[in-house]
Structure formats: structure tokens, C-alpha cells
Amino acid sequence: MDEQARVLKFQIFRYNPQKKGDKPRMVTYEITEAPGMTIFIALNEIRETQDPSLQFDFVCRAGICGSCAMVINGQPDLACRTLTANFPDGEIKLLPLPGFELIGDLSVNTGKFMRAMSERVESWIHDREADLVNYDELEERMDPDVAEQIYELERCVECGACVSACATKRMRPDFLSAVGFMRLARFALDPRDKRTDEEFYEIMGNDDGVFGCMTLLGCEDYCPKDLPHQTQIAYLRRKMAMIR
Amino acid sequence: MKVIYTDSLVIGGGLAGLRVAIAAMQRGFDTIVLSLIPAKRSHSAAAQGGMQASLGACVKGEGDDEDVHFGDTVKGSDWGCDQDVARMFVNTAPKAIRQLAAWGVPWSRVRGGDREVIINGEKVTITENHEAHGLITARDFGGTKKWRTCFTSDGTGHTMLYAMDNKAIELGIPVHERKEAVALIHEDGVCYGAVVRDLITGELIAYVAKATTIATGGYGRLYSVSTNAVISEGIGTAIALETGVASLGNMEAVQFHPTAIVPVGILTTEGCRGDGGLLLDKDGYRFMPDYEPDKKELASRDVVSRRMTEHMRKGKGVPSPYGDHLWLDITLLGRKHIEKNLREVKEICEYFLGIDPVKEYIPVRPTQHYSMGGVRTNATGESPTLKGLFSAGEAACWDMHGFNRLGGNSVAETVVAGMIVGEFVADYCEKSSLNVSTSTIEHFVKTEEKKIADLLLREYGENPFELKAEMQQIMMDKVGIFRNGPHLEQAVEELQVLNQRARSIALRNRISSANPELVEAIRVPKMIKLALCVAYGAMLRTESRGAHAREDYPERNDRDWLKRTLTTWPDDSADLPEVSYEDLDVMKMEMPPGSRGYGVDNTIHHPDTEKRIAEIEEIKKAHPRADRFELQQLLNPTPIPEKFKGKNERIGRGYK
Numbered sequence A: 001m002d003e004q005a006r007v008l009k010f011q012i013f014r015y016n017p018q019k020k021g022d023k024p025r026m027v028t029y030e031i032t033e034a035p036g037m038t039i040f041i042a043l044n045e046i047r048e049t050q051d052p053s054l055q056f057d058f059v060c061r062a063g064i065c066g067s068c069a070m071v072i073n074g075q076p077d078l079a080c081r082t083l084t085a086n087f088p089d090g091e092i093k094l095l096p097l098p099g100f101e102l103i104g105d106l107s108v109n110t111g112k113f114m115r116a117m118s119e120r121v122e123s124w125i126h127d128r129e130a131d132l133v134n135y136d137e138l139e140e141r142m143d144p145d146v147a148e149q150i151y152e153l154e155r156c157v158e159c160g161a162c163v164s165a166c167a168t169k170r171m172r173p174d175f176l177s178a179v180g181f182m183r184l185a186r187f188a189l190d191p192r193d194k195r196t197d198e199e200f201y202e203i204m205g206n207d208d209g210v211f212g213c214m215t216l217l218g219c220e221d222y223c224p225k226d227l228p229h230q231t232q233i234a235y236l237r238r239k240m241a242m243i244r
Numbered sequence B: 001m002k003v004i005y006t007d008s009l010v011i012g013g014g015l016a017g018l019r020v021a022i023a024a025m026q027r028g029f030d031t032i033v034l035s036l037i038p039a040k041r042s043h044s045a046a047a048q049g050g051m052q053a054s055l056g057a058c059v060k061g062e063g064d065d066e067d068v069h070f071g072d073t074v075k076g077s078d079w080g081c082d083q084d085v086a087r088m089f090v091n092t093a094p095k096a097i098r099q100l101a102a103w104g105v106p107w108s109r110v111r112g113g114d115r116e117v118i119i120n121g122e123k124v125t126i127t128e129n130h131e132a133h134g135l136i137t138a139r140d141f142g143g144t145k146k147w148r149t150c151f152t153s154d155g156t157g158h159t160m161l162y163a164m165d166n167k168a169i170e171l172g173i174p175v176h177e178r179k180e181a182v183a184l185i186h187e188d189g190v191c192y193g194a195v196v197r198d199l200i201t202g203e204l205i206a207y208v209a210k211a212t213t214i215a216t217g218g219y220g221r222l223y224s225v226s227t228n229a230v231i232s233e234g235i236g237t238a239i240a241l242e243t244g245v246a247s248l249g250n251m252e253a254v255q256f257h258p259t260a261i262v263p264v265g266i267l268t269t270e271g272c273r274g275d276g277g278l279l280l281d282k283d284g285y286r287f288m289p290d291y292e293p294d295k296k297e298l299a300s301r302d303v304v305s306r307r308m309t310e311h312m313r314k315g316k317g318v319p320s321p322y323g324d325h326l327w328l329d330i331t332l333l334g335r336k337h338i339e340k341n342l343r344e345v346k347e348i349c350e351y352f353l354g355i356d357p358v359k360e361y362i363p364v365r366p367t368q369h370y371s372m373g374g375v376r377t378n379a380t381g382e383s384p385t386l387k388g389l390f391s392a393g394e395a396a397c398w399d400m401h402g403f404n405r406l407g408g409n410s411v412a413e414t415v416v417a418g419m420i421v422g423e424f425v426a427d428y429c430e431k432s433s434l435n436v437s438t439s440t441i442e443h444f445v446k447t448e449e450k451k452i453a454d455l456l457l458r459e460y461g462e463n464p465f466e467l468k469a470e471m472q473q474i475m476m477d478k479v480g481i482f483r484n485g486p487h488l489e490q491a492v493e494e495l496q497v498l499n500q501r502a503r504s505i506a507l508r509n510r511i512s513s514a515n516p517e518l519v520e521a522i523r524v525p526k527m528i529k530l531a532l533c534v535a536y537g538a539m540l541r542t543e544s545r546g547a548h549a550r551e552d553y554p555e556r557n558d559r560d561w562l563k564r565t566l567t568t569w570p571d572d573s574a575d576l577p578e579v580s581y582e583d584l585d586v587m588k589m590e591m592p593p594g595s596r597g598y599g600v601d602n603t604i605h606h607p608d609t610e611k612r613i614a615e616i617e618e619i620k621k622a623h624p625r626a627d628r629f630e631l632q633q634l635l636n637p638t639p640i641p642e643k644f645k646g647k648n649e650r651i652g653r654g655y656k
């Protein structure tokens, strides 16, 4: 056996709201570290060999789908791409992402939140003509730079890290949050979306919208896709202030 | 008993499922989508590389059209595909991509003027036409004659899935998340929906529908190392099999992608090689040109994966604690290109390997990647044996990929099949009425209830996690890239034993609500059945075709094997599926079997091949003035829905 293998100590939040009488608590698990081990690998090992009731969410296990955000030693991050080697003392504390409905243990209902967000910001191209387009014809042209800029804002994976790290959201439950602003910025930039500034104002021109942001920028610090929250929120604010 | 009624039930919220749902909704039918997870997290999001559609706007795509795309697809399939379906697909792909552009995908666009690219390891300047500026551009991918793979920087699947789900939200299509279909409801050869388990509360719900569509993705997780998401376990395919009525097609056709990172199996996209990346061995030597002087690194996937394995077997692999691997070198593409068009690859290298691919080589090895097999359907997407059951996307064997699918043809299939099958689903909803009795519904719900109750009561028995791991190891070791009779026979025997053992699974955590061990216990017996279909089909197929490579039968044998494998599982107490075959009719092929142009051609030909070639010549001679559209009609009339029949416009060429 590898002599250098350490024993990792995981402290994991446990609570199953479906189970009568269950109470929130922290439980400690120990496992032997393997080379290249991620929190994804570690949690599966704990589930398979120690506690088959442990709940968590992984889908792509490659940092692409946004399923697995949780609070890792105090910081929200994607668990699947976090290597256990990053923690020198071998102690890893895992909590579910705050700000979302808890499903059980480390699993939270980001899906429900994100669908509601998409409905609220009307996260689609608004164009009355769109359904009349004849798809046999050449597509409408788009400036290559504009296409790239839109993509840069569309890289959000709806992981919820920004929402959990937002101080305003903690005080205002209906605050739209960075993920919603980023989505709006993406559509505001898109020439295919024909919404006017006034229409965008209807969605975000209030204190649950972009005027409520206290610019503490937890979103920018913890977004695993490094989206430019600071500049985009500032941009939306300026744009909306002109309407006010 | 909770029962939910709808017209069109779609199981799966990936690209294919959502597109089918949109089609039915737009035609005015009530639609519900079921998904294990939020739709936007479906595995479609992971496609980084691109989508094939013959737009021919970039300069290296000039001269491309449906016919060239058709030729590449049929060749790529090693003549195993259904040519009607391949035809419908190539003709519709340009419309699908343009529709997605209108729905919000920020496809990367042509930039008129000079740009530097890497081709065959060398820097080359190409000049894009100014007339094409702003149209959708494309990159090079394996097995294609033209640059045809359209993309969005490094996030094609992500942007496609987001646009598709956003469209579904706009239309108000409900997606019931964290729900797992565990059985289909059917009677007298007609399907009426599914029994569904709520993954949070554990409740069983009957979703009763006129049309049911399985769009649950692939079954890559039958293997211990796979590029697929951890939820790609083939459960949708398995519940079709468990009806005993619906059949699965070509389950043994499993694709291995050349470049997944070692050891975890996360994919680095084919775009790496498409954009000029090279494969190197332990001496830093570029070996692919020695094996495939023409297409080199960009030969078809199955070919590159085999060549890499051969080269490692010659002792040229790089040794590592996780076994041998080779190198993928993208350093020659430069920082700017990597950070823009291959950023996801860079992130994966940084996070999972701790290396910078701008400066260092990436350790790669061929890894399970795609399931060509799946629920067998007609060209309309409907099961030939179970009416009202449809399937689309990776879950289906609609059969445009035959024994090997081309990179970029899969996300393209999801949206094109979604459009076409979606229309047939709507037609079916229009003309059929729901006449299923409550007692039938109850019977199916009760059966599943009983299975779960048994699991929760059993005190001692098998551990589902262990059974799964054993199955995955058998598939890895014995049903892999190169296959042979003795190994396949062993695999089948061992899987049969697992199938027996899976009948006595016992749980440590015996609660019926949210319970990952129970989820596993429900899935593992289904997965073992699928594994048996793959292994048994592979054992019986004594030839090599596409991704199915038999060391003991290295030649493609059209004479005996130009046919599709069909598996059914009529007897639940059996340990093997029933296998039958469906001939591919050479006399109806638009493109009769020929050589793919890799290595030596040792094909054993079909007696009809010569005849059909001659017949096609005759038809061409008899219609000297027929243009390519008229000829296609003569050679291969296809059932494309009226909506999608129009010709496709291309820059500099119009509708020709």
C-alpha cells in the first residue's frame, strides 16, 4: 500500500426532512485518500461503504452541469472538481448550499429556484417574428464578436453558488440575485431579443431587482465560472437608472 | 393511487426529450416532461465539440451539402445505419440549427478575412469569404469530408440545451424533476405511459398518456470508466426492454472516444484534434500518420481508438499507475485559441490533472463514450412492436449511426429527431384516444409497489453497489474496444450469474422515501439486463463492423451480417434476452456498401451489392437530366414530414 496515503476526516451535515423525528446534525466519516481524489469520489465511497443513506447530487462530475455546489470548508464551490489534496490538514467540512430548499443532507432544490428565476426574467428570446422565420433560408447574420460576448454571459451553469454567497439575498428573500442579473444581461445584449429597456425595467427596476444589490460581490468571488458579475450588475444599474 | 393524465409523456429532459415536447406542445397537445434532475443539467450540456449541419458557410465547408453529409454518415456507420433515417436527418439538420439560432444559441460566426489555423501540425492561413461574414461557422471533426461541425466557442451542448429549455419554459411545458420512470404501462401491444417514482418522497405515480417517448440518453455507465454523466445508466432503455414487447436495436454497438483523460475518464473534445491537436506516444512521436496516412488523427472515432490501443499494445504507451496512456498535444494551438475555443478542456486539465494544456501534454486513453444501440424504432420514431411508444436521441436506435456515430452527429440527431419524431408523436396524439382501464394502470403500479416492498423487507442479501461494480468491471475487461469469442462468452456467463444474484438484493437503509441505496437497488437489475444484451449481441455477431471489433473475426461481413440485432426480454425469469435479426435491404440503399477507406479493405461483400450498384447506374442513365434532389427521390424516397421538406439555402449557391 501507498505509505503516504492520509486518512481524511469528513464532517458532513445530515438531515432528512422526509424521515419523521430526524434532526440536523454533523456526522464524521473517515476514509483513506487516493491519488487524484475529488470530493465526488470521496462522497461516493462513503455512501457505498459506510452510509448508503447519504444524499448528494452529481451528474456530469466534470464541472460542467452545476449540480454539485455545496459549502466546502466555509466556501461555496463545485464539489466534483474539488480535489481533496487541496486541504492540507485533511479535514473537510461539507454543508448544503444555503438559500435553497433542503432535500436532504447535501442535496438542495436548485432546480426549482432556477426554473422560477427563468420564468421571472422571461429567460428566452422575445421576438414576435421568430416563429415566422423560414428555416430553409440563410440564418440571420450576427457579428462574430457579439456572438462571443453573448456566450461569455451564457456560461452560467445555474449552480447557485452566487445566490448562497449573497448578503442581500439573506435579507431580501425575493431578491433576484446575481444569476438572474447575469441572465438579464445576456438577453439585453442579444440583438435577437427585441425587449426594450422599459420592459427590462419592469422585471428588475426595483429593490428586489438590480437597485437592491449592495455590491458586496460574494457572487463574483464564488462563481465557479468566473462570470463578470461586478461589471454586468453595474451596467444593468446604469441602464435602469436612465429609465427611472 | 395517484394518476396524472396527459397527451404526450416525454421521459427525459435532455435535448431530444425537450425538442419532442416542444413539437407536441406547439401542435396543441398537453405535454409533460419527466427528468431525474433539472432539465438544464442533462448530459446534453456536456457536449463541447459541436453539431454537424451542412451549412457550408466557412471556406473549408465550401461545396458541402446534404449529400456529402449523407455519405460521411453512412460510411461512418460502416453501412450499418438505416439510410432512410440518415437521409431525413441530413436534410433536416440545417433547418434545426437555424431554428436554434432563432431560439437563442450564440453559434460562433464566420469572420471574413484571413485567419491562422493549424492543419496537419502546420500553421496555415485561410481566407474566409467576406460574403459569409456573420453566418454560422464550422470546425473540422473526425470522419467528415468538409468542415461541418458548428459550435459555440467551447460550450455547444450547454448553449443548445439552455436555448431548448428556455423555449420549453416559454411555452409553459412542465418539467417534473427528480422523477424516475421505473416501468412502462402497456396492454395488448399499446403503451399508455409509465409508473414513476418520486425520488424525494418515494411515492409511485402513474403518468398515463396517449404517446410515451423515451429520451433518456445513453447507457455508458454499464462500463466502469465512461465519459458519460453518472446518470447515463440506460434506465429508459431498460424499461422498454422489460415490457417484453418493445425491442432494442444493436445494443452491442458501443463507441469508445479516443481522448478521455486518465484516470477519471472525463472527455476532452474531438475539437482538440479538429482544431489541430496531435496524438503522441511515449517517445513524443506522432504515430497516427503511420496507421492512417490520409485522415491521421481525424480518422473516424472507432478507427483512432483502435489504432491507439494497437500502438499501446506495441509497448509505445506511457506507463502510469493507472495503466498505459498516450499524449494529446494541443500546445501547438497557442494560448489564445485554447482559452477561447477549448477553455472547458483547459479547466478540466487544471482542476482534475493539475496541468496547463497550453504548455503540457494531456494524458489520454480511449474510453466508453456513446451508445449507438437503444430502443428500436421505425423512421417515425415509434417502436415497431409496441404502439404509442416512441424514442428519440441517444436512447433510441432510430438508427442513423449504425455501428459508429460521427462526432457532432449526436447532438444534431437529438434536435433533428426531436423535430421529426415530435411531429409523428403529435400525429399519434391526434388520431388516437386513450382507452386503458384503471385496473391495468393499477396492476402496473401494484407490481412496482410489490418489488419495492420486497426490497425493503428482505433482511439479508446482495449489496447493489457491489453488484454494479462487478458488472462494470466485466464490461470493461471483456466487452471493450477489441473483443473476442472466449472473453465474450465469459462475460455472458458472469453476467448471467449477476442477473441471478440481483434477484435477492437487500438494503441496509430500509426506508421508502429519498434513499440512494433503494435507487441503486431498483436500477442495478435493469442495468445488468442491458449489459447482457450488449455482451450477448457482441458474442453472437461474428464479424467486425464500426465500433464492434472482433479480433477473431476482423473482417466486415456484409454477406452474413448486414443486419440489425434486435433483443427482447419476454420472460422475466430468464437470464438471457431473445435475439433476432432484421436485414438491411441492399436493394433499397441509396449508397450501397463500399469501403470506408481505412486500412486494408477485407470486406466480405453481400451478393446484392453488385446488383444494386448496377441498378443505380441504370437509374442515373435513365434520368440524365435529374438534379441531385430528383435523383435522391428516385434512389431513396424518405418519409420527411411536410414541414421539413423544403430545400436548404447556402451562401454562394442558393437552393441548388
Ligand SMILES: Cc1cc2nc3c(=O)[nH]c(=O)nc-3n(C[C@H](O)[C@H](O)[C@H](O)COP(=O)(O)OP(=O)(O)OC[C@H]3O[C@@H](n4cnc5c(N)ncnc54)[C@H](O)[C@@H]3O)c2cc1C
Pocket: B011, B012, B013, B014, B015, B016, B017, B034, B035, B036, B037, B038, B039, B042, B043, B044, B045, B046, B047, B048, B049, B050, B051, B052, B156, B157, B179, B180, B181, B182, B215, B216, B217, B218, B227, B228, B229, B231, B232, B235, B236, B267, B269, B369, B370, B392, B393, B394, B395, B407, B408, B409, B410, B411, B412, B414
Ligand atoms: C462528454 C461528452 C461530450 C459530448 N460531445 C458531443 C459533441 O461535441 N457533439 C455531439 O454531437 N455529441 C456529443 N456527445 C454526445 C451527446 O452529447 C449526447 O449523445 C446527447 O446530448 C444525448 O442527448 P439526449 O437528449 O438523448 O439525452 P441526455 O441529454 O443524456 O438526457 C437524458 C435525460 O433523461 C432523463 N432520464 C434518464 N433516465 C430517466 C428515467 N428513468 N426517468 C426519467 N428521466 C430520466 C435525464 O434526467 C435527462 O434529462 C457528447 C457526449 C459526452 C458524454
Ligand code: SF4
Pocket: A155, A156, A157, A158, A159, A160, A161, A162, A163, A178, A179, A182, A222, A223, A224, A225, A226, A227
Ligand atoms: S452565475 Fe456563477 S455562481 Fe451563479 S449560478 Fe451561474 S455559474 Fe453559478
Ligand code: FES
Pocket: A057, A058, A059, A060, A061, A062, A063, A064, A065, A066, A067, A068, A069, A078, A079, A080, A081
Ligand atoms: S457534477 Fe456537474 S458540475 Fe459537479
